[in-house]
Amino acid sequence: MLIAASLAALVLLAVVGVVAGGREITHRLVHAGCAVASIALLIGGLTHLGAGPGGSPAIVLPLGLPWMAAHFRLDNLSALFMVVVDLAAAAASIYGIGYCRHLPQVRRVTPFFPLFLFGMNAVLLADDAFMFLVSWEFMSLASWLMVLSDHKSAENRHAAVIYLVMAAFGTFCLLTSFGLMAGAGGAYTFAAMRQAELAAVPAFLVVLMAVLGAGSKAGLVPLHVWLPLAHPAAPSHVSALMSGVMTKVALYGLIRILFDLHGEVPWEWGAALMVIGGVSAVLGVLYALFQDDLKRLLAYSTVENVGVAVIGLGLGIAFKDAGEPALAALALVGGLYHIVNHSIFKTLLFLAAGAVISATGERRLSGLGGLLNRMPWTGTAALIGAAAISALPPLNGFVSEWLILQALFKGPGLPHWAMKFGVPVVGAMLALAGALAATCFVRAYGIVFLGRPRSLAAAQADLHPTPASMRWTMAVLALLCILLGALPVTVTDALSAVVQPMTGMHFAVSADLGWPWLSPVSSTRGSYSGTMLVMVGTALFAIAVVLAHGLGTRRVRRADAWDCGHREDIPETQYTGQSFSQPLRRVFGGSVFLARETVEMPEPGERSPARLSVRMIDPVWVGLYDPIVRAINFIADRVNRMQFLTVRGYLLMMFSTLVFMLLVVAWRQQP
Amino acid sequence: MGAGQISYDVAHLIGATVLMAGLQLLYQRRLFAVINTFAFQALALAAAAGWQAHVQDAPHLYVTAGIALVFKAMIVPFALHWLIEKLGIHRSVETAMSIGWTMMAGVALVALSILLVLPVTANAAALTRESLALAMSVVLIGLLMMITRRNAVTQVVGFMALENGLILAAVSAKGMPLVVEISVAFSVLVAMTLFGIFFFRIRERFDTLDINDVETYRGDRQ
Known part of the structure; x- marks a missing residue:
């Protein structure tokens, strides 16, 4: 009851955010509301965990696909993840009340923030594959919109495109995984999937697709490429949720499939x-x-x-x-x-x-x-x-x-x-x-x-x-x-x-x-x-x-602090981030990232400074994604030619397809 | 109704004649010959429809036969003759594939149709089965003709040969309502009109009816 009310409140807050978007008071109100709803959900999760093992009875709502109602259920696993999600969500919501409330890009976050929270909680509560995937997409798309909130920077737009592609890929994999578990009969409730017996090949594919789908959301190598681009692009309290919590929801999906629905991996x-x-x-x-x-x-x-x-x-x-x-x-x-x-x-x-x-x-x-x-x-x-x-x-x-x-x-x-x-x-x-x-x-x-x-x-x-x-x-x-x-x-x-x-x-x-x-x-x-x-x-x-205060001497002695050898008070003489990690870059950078350091020394007599530049290559991009991008471009180029065929060419294609299909039919009919 | 009965044998003969005309279309080298062959095919089709009307005792098929006879065997060939003369079109057929290969492909398509239709319709009447196989061969050969001939007129003829195949299928299956034939006939007429306008426009702009020449004028190609 508490949980349902909180979820409804989150959706309502999203509507408020859309209707009364631009104002500062809306921003504060929506985030305060989110905090209250998250705390309520947190309490709901903790109470359930405290009540001991066993799941709540499934709740069936007449939503979603016409021939299939929406199933929701809370068991210990989802209650644990609900605690994880809503603890961080409550923190991020309260933080969001005060965070950057004057900036225009944060205002664009206001309507989607409650939706994002709603999506993550609904994923945890879903008890059938359809609701799971719909909520999953809610979570992805709401967070995608928040990644785009500062859309004027080209870097963020690039991050959003990659995020969208990877999210679509992940959902596609999960869809395949659930589809295989549902079997030809289309039993999409989790209760039916637990009962289902899988043959060897589908069982293998179910796990593979679950690992790919949930792994791409969780950011496992080599499917992590979107994560370091998209997470920092959102405002910080959203980044915190995406990094701290959304990856956990993905792991929840993985655990749910591998340990509960599939069972015997x-x-x-x-x-x-x-x-x-x-x-x-x-x-x-x-x-x-x-x-x-x-x-x-x-x-x-x-x-x-x-x-x-x-x-x-x-x-x-x-x-x-x-x-x-x-x-x-x-x-x-x-x-x-x-x-x-x-x-x-x-x-x-x-x-x-x-x-x-x-x-x-x-x-x-x-x-x-x-x-x-x-x-x-x-x-x-x-x-x-x-x-x-x-x-x-x-x-x-x-x-x-x-x-x-x-x-x-x-x-x-x-x-x-x-x-x-x-x-x-x-x-x-x-x-x-x-x-x-x-x-x-x-x-x-x-x-x-x-x-x-x-x-x-x-x-x-x-x-x-x-x-x-x-x-x-x-x-x-x-x-x-x-x-x-x-x-x-x-x-x-x-x-x-x-x-x-x-x-x-x-x-x-x-x-x-x-x-x-x-x-x-x-x-x-x-x-x-x-x-x-x-x-x-x-x-x-x-x-x-x-001991130190009791036994030590009370005399005060004043002296210069040790200046680490730097006589002048210049901040540039400190360690920098680059110099601190340089020894490790020497050790790992050369083999893992193909790092190359080049030093440009000025000519004798010139007064310009020497420059040290480092070039590092991401092995995952070079090894995996660039070939995929090249292959897609190659195919697209070839397919593009089909736009400029002659009338006869198009007829030929139709004709050969027809003949091929007929041949297949003829072949299948042979006794 | 089966082999040996006069109704079956005649229907089979006429259907086969339509198909033979279809194959004949593939090796004509002159435009007028193509149109004449097409007219012959339409005539055979009219005969097939008429014979089916007689055998099935279905008077509406006489209408179909009439449509085939008047439109396809007379009006369309005359119109095409007139078009070719009026436009002064070059009268030889340009092929994209040699005649021999085209014929072989045509024969292969007939074999495919028979392989396909006979097992599927194992429970249907013998006449229906044979006619469907013949009709399907005619359709496929019509398509083949559209692909392997460069000239626009031959493509139109190929298209109409394909329609002939459809009508042959329609008349030999019992109980097909007349609506279908009329719509098919009208579509042919519409296509005829459209292609006629098309010829004029092509001629106005490019002074040729060879499709390959037309393509070079589309801005997309160099």
């Missing part, structure tokens, strides 16, 4: 997903490491985190198929935990990036710096977010990656030789990605918030104070990062209940040592307690403070 697919996830994680973070645009850096980091979560899902499939439901549950809990975490810290980081951009008008790392003193709230919240995404204990990012690694350590116990050798490789990729992610965020945070401002706009950031709605949203999200890391057992218990129907076994990650210890494998092989860590850490910190 062979382990080879688990292996394939793990490889895709590992490659996405490493490539995503490598891309992020070399970005100069703050929002694009965050978008690439989304590719990495989605990869990490997909490793967990793939491992879950492999364990499940090998008859190890407990380990499958562990891997899935890790994957879902990471999904929850990433939705929180990525939303936080995008919102912080939005605050930085609205204060300075600068997105390039090379134009920022020294913002911590000028924007202390944003700086502190972003620090917590960056530490969480770098998987530092005791924050939440650490727990999920640790759980996935624990599951990976059990991988060599799988019966297949390919997995025995492959799982450690994926583990190594995950570890590499984790280390690179930490580097990436040390770089991003250090360049943006520390040091000295690299531009006048950054130096004057304190002239544009961040509105209270934006500050508080970031503070609450940062607090959640700490809480989810400090109380891991509470989260894993909730996730175990979600995972139970997927693996068919209840598995408590904290079984051996009890609260507050996580001991997934056994009490002796590895255990972790965020709660203890926080308590002990706080205690030690307090003792250190007391």
